[in-house]
Amino acid sequence: xxxxxxxxxxxxxxxxxxxxxxxxxxxxxxxxxxxxxxxxxxxxxxxxxxxxxxxxxxxxxxxxxxxxxxxxxxxxxxxxxxxxxxxxxxxxxxxxxxxxxxxxxxxxxxxxxxxxxxxxxxxxxxxxxxxxxxxxxxxxxxxxxxxxxxxxxxxxxxxxxxxxxxxxxxxxxxxxxxxxxxxxxxxxxxxxxxxxxxxxxxxxxxxxxxxxxxxxxxxxxxxxxxxxxxxxxxxxxxxxxxxxxxxxxxxxxxxxxxxxxxxxxxxxxxxxxxxxxxxxxxxxxxxxxxxxxxxxxxxxxxxxxxxxxxxxxxxxxxxxxxxxxxxxxxxxxxxxxxxxxxxxxxxxxxxxxxxxxxxxxxxxxxxxxxxxxxxxxxxxxxxxxxxxxxxxxxxxxxxxxxxxxxxxx
Amino acid sequence: xxxxxxxxxxxxxxxxxxxxxxxxxxxxxxxxxxxxxxxxxxxxxxxxxxxxxxxxxxxxxxxxxxxxxxxxxxxxxxxxxxxxxxxxxxxxxxxxxxxxxxxxxxxxxxxxxxxxxxxxxxxxxxxxxxxxxxxxxxxxxxxxxxxxxxxxxxxxxxxxxxxxxxxxxxxxxxxxxxxxxxxxxxxxxxxxxxxxxxxxxxxxxxxxxxxxxxxxxxxxxxxxxxxxxxxxxxxxxxxxxxxxxxxxxxxxxxxxxxxxxxxxxxxxxxxxxxxxxxxxxxxxxxxxxxxxxxxxxxxxxxxxxxxxxxxxxxxxxxxxxxxxxxxxxxxxxxxxxxx
Numbered sequence: 001x002x003x004x005x006x007x008x009x010x011x012x013x014x015x016x017x018x019x020x021x022x023x024x025x026x027x028x029x030x031x032x033x034x035x036x037x038x039x040x041x042x043x044x045x046x047x048x049x050x051x052x053x054x055x056x057x058x059x060x061x062x063x064x065x066x067x068x069x070x071x072x073x074x075x076x077x078x079x080x081x082x083x084x085x086x087x088x089x090x091x092x093x094x095x096x097x098x099x100x101x102x103x104x105x106x107x108x109x110x111x112x113x114x115x116x117x118x119x120x121x122x123x124x125x126x127x128x129x130x131x132x133x134x135x136x137x138x139x140x141x142x143x144x145x146x147x148x149x150x151x152x153x154x155x156x157x158x159x160x161x162x163x164x165x166x167x168x169x170x171x172x173x174x175x176x177x178x179x180x181x182x183x184x185x186x187x188x189x190x191x192x193x194x195x196x197x198x199x200x201x202x203x204x205x206x207x208x209x210x211x212x213x214x215x216x217x218x219x220x221x222x223x224x225x226x227x228x229x230x231x232x233x234x235x236x237x238x239x240x241x242x243x244x245x246x247x248x249x250x251x252x253x254x255x256x257x258x259x260x261x262x263x264x265x266x267x268x269x270x271x272x273x274x275x276x277x278x279x280x281x282x283x284x285x286x287x288x289x290x291x292x293x294x295x296x297x298x299x300x301x302x303x304x305x306x307x308x309x310x311x312x313x314x315x316x317x318x319x320x321x322x323x324x325x326x327x328x329x330x331x332x333x334x335x336x337x338x339x340x341x342x343x344x345x346x347x348x349x350x351x352x353x354x355x356x357x358x359x360x361x362x363x364x365x366x367x368x369x370x371x372x373x374x375x376x377x378x379x380x381x382x383x384x385x386x387x388x389x390x391x392x393x394x395x396x397x398x399x400x401x402x403x404x405x406x407x408x409x
Numbered sequence: 410x411x412x413x414x415x416x417x418x419x420x421x422x423x424x425x426x427x428x429x430x431x432x433x434x435x436x437x438x439x440x441x442x443x444x445x446x447x448x449x450x451x452x453x454x455x456x457x458x459x460x461x462x463x464x465x466x467x468x469x470x471x472x473x474x475x476x477x478x479x480x481x482x483x484x485x486x487x488x489x490x491x492x493x494x495x496x497x498x499x500x501x502x503x504x505x506x507x508x509x510x511x512x513x514x515x516x517x518x519x520x521x522x523x524x525x526x527x528x529x530x531x532x533x534x535x536x537x538x539x540x541x542x543x544x545x546x547x548x549x550x551x552x553x554x555x556x557x558x559x560x561x562x563x564x565x566x567x568x569x570x571x572x573x574x575x576x577x578x579x580x581x582x583x584x585x586x587x588x589x590x591x592x593x594x595x596x597x598x599x600x601x602x603x604x605x606x607x608x609x610x611x612x613x614x615x616x617x618x619x620x621x622x623x624x625x626x627x628x629x630x631x632x633x634x635x636x637x638x639x640x641x642x643x644x645x646x647x648x649x650x651x652x653x654x655x656x657x658x659x660x661x662x663x664x665x666x667x668x669x670x671x672x673x674x675x676x677x678x679x680x681x682x683x684x685x686x687x688x689x690x691x692x693x694x695x696x697x698x699x700x701x702x703x704x705x706x707x708x709x710x711x712x713x714x715x716x717x718x719x720x721x722x723x724x725x726x727x728x729x730x731x732x733x734x735x736x737x738x739x740x741x742x743x744x745x746x747x748x
Contacts, residue, residue: 008459011442101533101723152724160724163535179537180495181467214466216498244443245464318443375724383728390719397688401717405728408738 009248015316019326023248024302025049025256026328029056029275030063037289041262044297048258048268051302054277059338065281067119071345074336077118077276078346079354081110081333084134086358087143088307090366091150095164095311099374100150102164106131108274108306108324111332112207112237114138115279120205120287125191127175127184127206130165131237131305135207139172143362147369153381155372159389160381182212185221185234189296192232193224203290205233205283210250210257210300211242222298226265229295233286234261236298237273239305244318261298273301274332277339302329383409413609414601415586418560419449419525422567423487425613427457430485433571436463437472437489437525446491447527447586473499473524477507480520487571493528493580494540507576508551523570524578528556529637529684530716530730531584531594535723541636541685541716546578547661547694554661555618556580558639559589559606562659565616573618582636582684590637591644592732619663623672627654630678630743633669633695635659638682638731645736651744661691669695670702677708680743682736687715708748714739 012020032050035043054066061068069077088105095103106113113134117126128135136146148155150164158166168176175184175191188206195202212218213236225232236257240247250257261268267289271282279301286297304327308315324331340346373379387394387402394402413421426433435450441464444451454462465472469490476486490496496503503524511519530539547554553575557563563581570577584590588599601607625643629652632642639657646653654672658665673679679699681692692713699711714731722729 006460008463014442156724158723161536161720161722163537163723166535179535180497211467214468214471216468216470242438242467243446244439245467249464249466251466312446381724383725386717386719386722386725386729398718401687405717408735 009246009253011246011248013320013323014318015320017320019320019323021326021328024328025051027051027053029053032063032065034064034285037285038292038294041265041267044267044269045262048262048270049256051270051272052278052282053272053275054281055275055335055339059335059342061277061339065278067277067281067284069277069280071340071343073118074276074340075346077114078333078336078340079358080114080134080138081276081336082355083358083361084110084114084137085333086355086362087137088133090362091147092311094366100164101375102311103150104130104165104310105307106133108331109237109239109303110134111276111279111336112235112273112301112303115276116205116235116283119280119283121202123173123202124287125173125175125188125202125204127188127191127204128177129184129207129209129212129237130177130179131209132207133165135174136167136169136172139169139174141169141172141174143365144369147366148372151369151372151374153369153373154379156381159385161386182208182215182217184208185217186224188234189221189224189230189232192230192290193228196228196231201291203231203233203287205235207235207237209242210236210238210247210252211245213257213260214250222260222264222266225296229293231290232296233283233290234296234298236300237303238300239303241305241309241315241319243309243313256300258298258300266295267297268300269297270300270302272329273303274329274335276332276336304329410608411611412602412607413560413564414588414607415560415563415581416447416449418564418609419567419581420451420453421609421611422564422571423450423453424456426568426571427453427461429613432483432485433487434461434463434479434484435487435489436465436476438465438467438491440464440489445489447583449525450489469495469499470502473502473507476522477502477510477520480522481518485521485571487523487525490524490526492538493526493542494537496526496542503546503552503578504549508549512551519574520576521574522576523567524576525567526578526580527583528580529582529584530721530726531590531637533723533726536720539721541683543580543661544685544689544691547691551576553577553618553663554580555659556582556636556661557659558582558585558624558636558657559604560601560609561606562616562622564609565614566618566659568613569615569618572615577618580636584637585640589640592641592730592736593644594727618660619665621659621665621668622657623654623668624657625653625655627652627676629653629676630680630740631656631669631672631676632680632682633658633699634682635661636684638684641731641733641736642682645733645740648733649737649740651740653740664698666698666702669699673699673703674706677706677748678743679707680712680714680740682714682731684716684731686718687713688718690715709743709746712739712743
């Protein structure tokens with residue numbers, strides 16, 4: 001008999017070592033069957049362990065999950081992914097220049113947000129994490145509006161109260177971002193329960209990282225979704241890294257994150273998160289399942305966090321630099337581009353022209369946003385705003401503190 | 410003696426304790442291989458192994474719950490909560506379990522935990538990276554709450570916390586990690602290098618939890634404070650040219666009321682300062698206790714300077730932070746009152 005020993009998840013590769021993604025369970029494009037969205041949960045068990053993929057290595061769409069989108073629709077998707085990327089790169093640079101205090105890029109996982117937004121109805125409610133800026137961009141929130149939030153300037157939607165990237169967009173049905181992890185998961189379930197109570201056909205969708213599945217709120221969300229068959233899509237973006245800890249520390253060894261769904265009693269799908277078509281199709285399937293009363297789906301989107309966790313992080317300290325180049329699911333924008341070229345609907349020169357146009361769009365928006373001020377220059381928000389919205393009506397002690405601040409300014 | 414900043418001093422405390430006591434384990438998010446997002450646990454996993462310095466899943470309730478179980482089973486865990494703002498998922502485990510385990514089991518079970526967590530503002534962290542929740546925990550019977558203001562105290566108190574058989578929540582003012590801060594954001598950041606409290610023994614030593622320190626001696630007024638505000642209060646007193654005695658309480662519970670009362674009885678005036686919001690903040694307990702002990706010595710009402718009663722705002726950080734100007738103004742007003 002051997003003694004029990006504490007298991008410590010083994011990280012595949014550290015800096016200086018060769019990247020090793022042999023732990024990622026892959027499946028060829030088109031290999032996974034597509035059941036009717038009304039199937040019993042048990043019939044999704046295999047889907048939760050396999051990998052739903054549409055785009056193959058050559059950029060050809062294959063198999064039953066192909067959503068058969070028009071080239072025009074795909075070009076819109078490509079544009080939104082690239083716009084997200086160009087926006088991210090520019091904002092990261094402005095942080096390095098000291099114009100904004102903090103930033104989080106979604107580099108390498110843009111399809112997760114952009115394709116899901118395309119597959120959902122505009123009236124569906126989205127509960128993003130801080131790496132889902134693609135949802136805001138795909139829903140048409142203006143870049144200037146997002147930039148003003150990042151700058152905490154006079155047009156800041158959060159009135160200077162929130163850290164950069166903690167956006168919201170009530171008009172576009174996107175919930176307010178929290179810095180606390182996974183809190184939006186049970187909230188999305190509750191939102192969708194309210195829709196069911198009111199007899200609406202609207203559904204909710206939420207996103208968290210695989211690291212956050214460790215949080216109790218993830219488990220609360222799954223249980224409530226199961227108990228009430230809530231019309232909600234619960235997305236786990238498995239980008240392999242939670243700051244310095246790889247997905248094994250969230251419990252990703254041996255079992256997929258999607259398998260938690262059928263484990264609790266809701267449908268589960270494991271999806272190539274860098275495949276625009278697969279993300280679209282899986283979201284569409286889960287949305288249909290929710291709308292016809294069959295309840296929630298847990299979707300694991302397998303992707304890779306190609307950049308740092310945030311501008312405060314340096315991933316070269318804990319993982320090999322070359323990992324993204326070796327990532328078996330590639331780059332979502334490159335893969336959709338390749339598919340469009342393969343279809344004859346796109347070319348390298350069109351791609352280059354689009355990138356140049358997007359750079360220009362972002363640069364123009366940045367100039368406009370800067371005109372509304374920054375933390376250090378130009379017009380500034382009135383500090384009195386600090387005291388409003390703490391309560392609906394300002395209590396007396398806050399009114400007095402506000403007066404004191406003004407008097408002493 | 411070596412010159413250490415607060416990060417190095419805290420690291421040294423854990424290093425010393427991991428070496429001295431095989432029951433000590435360190436756990437938390439990113440604390441192992443990476444060495445913590447503020448580098449406080451740097452190199453400890455390499456030195457002591459992945460069974461004693463554990464990277465954990467992102468679940469504060471899980472970290473504290475598991476640490477309680479380890480503590481019950483003979484270990485002496487030092488758990489890190491990455492930011493005090495993220496401690497609330499562990500609130501039930503701390504308040505309903507950790508704090509009352511000894512009491513409810515008539516001491517049949519105990520868990521000697523230390524929970525380290527960076528707190529406070531001044532780093533443009535917004536509402537989720539700036540909070541000072543010490544008052545929330547000081548209110549809970551069964552746990553001790555500590556907040557050092559310099560490297561020497563940080564190491565000595567952290568060692569004492571780890572050796573303490575009662576649970577301790579150890580708040581680390583993150584603005585002080587790399588240098589003292591007098592509350593003026595316009596001044597270039599200072600390093601600990603030339604500060605007398607940055608001279609830290611490399612080996613083992615401990616300070617008693619529950620003893621306040623006189624951070625600046627004086628006779629005209631007593632300033633009672635802790636954490637980052639110790640430095641702000643000293644700077645404010647010096648800028649005003651007031652002979653203030655600045656008392657760094659160092660722990661909220663136990664509270665060294667004797668040292669505070671002795672000073673207030675001498676000076677007859679008292680100003681309390683903390684970063685946390687004012688309403689029902691720890692300053693309220695301080696004010697009540699000082700009034701109970703020193704009522705007949707007081708020549709003026711006790712003054713309080715604290716964060717405004719709002720969440721911590723990103724853009725208005727320096728309007729919110731109770732900096733040098735606000736402390737100076739309050740100090741002037743307090744000194745003008747006729748005794």
